[in-house]
Amino acid sequence: SDRAETERLRGEIAEVLTRARARTAGLTDCLDEADLVAQHSRLMSPLVWDLAHIGNQEELWLVRDVGSRQPVRGDIDHLYDAFRHPRADRPALPLLDPAEARGYVASVRDKVWDVLSDSPLQGSPLVTDGFAFGMIAQHEQQHDETMLATHQLRTGDAVLTAPPAPSAAVPISGEVVVPAGEFEMGTSTDPWALDNERPAHPVPVSAFAIDVAPVTNAQYQEFIADGGYRRRELWSERGWAHRTESGLEAPEFWQLDSDNRWWRRVFGTMTPVRPNQPVVHVCWFEAEAYATWAGKRLPTEAEWEKAARFDPATGRSRRYPWGDEAPDESRANLGQRHLEPADVGAYPAGASALGVHQLIGDVWEWTSSGFHDYPGFAAFPYREYSEVFFGGDYRILRGGSFGADPVAVRSTFRNWDHPIRRQIFAGFRLARDLRADER
Ligand code: AVJ
Ligand code: FE
DSSP states (O other): OHHHHHHHHHHHHHHHHHHHHHHHHHHHTTSOHHHHHSOSOTTSOOHHHHHHHHHHHHIIIIIIIITOOOOSOTTOGGGGOTTTSOGGGGGGSOOOOHHHHHHHHHHHHHHHHHHHHHOOSOSSTTTGGGHHHHHHHHHHHHHHHHHHHHHHHOOSSOOOOOOOOOOOSSOOOOEEEEOSEEEEESOSSOTTOOGGGOSOEEEEEOOEEEESSOOBHHHHHHHHHTTTTTOGGGSOHHHHHHHHHHTOOSSTTEEEOTTSOEEEEETTEEEEOOTTSBOOSOOHHHHHHHHHHHTOBOOOHHHHHHHHHBOTTTOOBOSBTTBSSOOOTTTOOOTTSSSSOOOTTSOGGGOOTTOOOOOSSSSEEEOSOOOOOOTTOOOOSOTTTTGGGTTSSOEEEESOOTTSOGGGOOTTOOEEEOTTOOSSSEEOOOEEEOOGGGO
């Protein structure tokens, strides 16, 4: 019945909101006041800003807009408006202190429980199928991933712990051919898909080959050893200028020891580089140079999505590579269960219909595409989520990292960032055009 369905949906919303808040608490309760208000990198906000910003977005959309309730704090919106204050300026703002921020997010959440129990979850587009609640759960999880990146940048003793990510029973390598033809890209029906993923539309894609796994640390070390960072001809003009100015020599957080072995700092702990793990913390320009060195290229966004979703048996696009069922521990490394990517081949149950592994989880994957609207796009519910970024100097990332929560990951989900960014949990996989004899 409709009533039973509304109750089920309320339960699901309560679960995703509660899971997000537990993660937010875990990322902030482990640090003292000084660490929470400090700026660990000019690229990032103080963690106490993310915390109150999470509460403020929840208040704007769920308490005030959906719930038509009185503001919890009507006086602080401007402090937590990401468009008013660039990240580098946020530490100087008169922010809520950690205790006030914790109190604020808790008061907002109390009101949200009341709004949720009253909302019919249908009627206006904003609440239909619980959209606004799902959007806010995704927003909190996106900031949790950003806060996780701040933890990775932070120097000092390790504070986060998690079991190591799985290795593979059977190693995998090589590529698969994705046949030519139209596929359905994007979605018009996924209830919590964000505006930039909509609407579903047919996209013609020529046949191409794509690697079954992301590029690993061992493969990336070969590129370094072969002079990858010194050979001008492997880099684009912009890439080389950036490499030179920024002194790039290896992925961020990597260090070479006196025996010529690579280590990387992982959330405050020095660990030997795991050879079969996807490389992480490389920018788009490094991915581009590696692809040139390997004689391949990055996939376009449409190619990535077709490899992830297209089922040749039915011609349908799936929600996830393995089908329509939600991710679980056997299929993908998501949700900060581990603090690192898993080795390639660790999730055979997560492979796509075409046999491509680990498209979801482990590392965000750079694509060659910029961020543009799909035909028929309509900004919803606010232009500042997606629309203001279209056509900017961004590259699309797909698939989600070990630090992305399942509520904010699906094969239609689109992430974007500047091509120089390395603090995000990004790696890449390669693709190539087919040779004449393969077509
Ligand atoms: C979609 C991950 C690029 O973190 O800048 C958070 C998500 N938008 N608050 C970001 C977002 C508003 C966004 N990304
Ligand atoms: Fe935000």
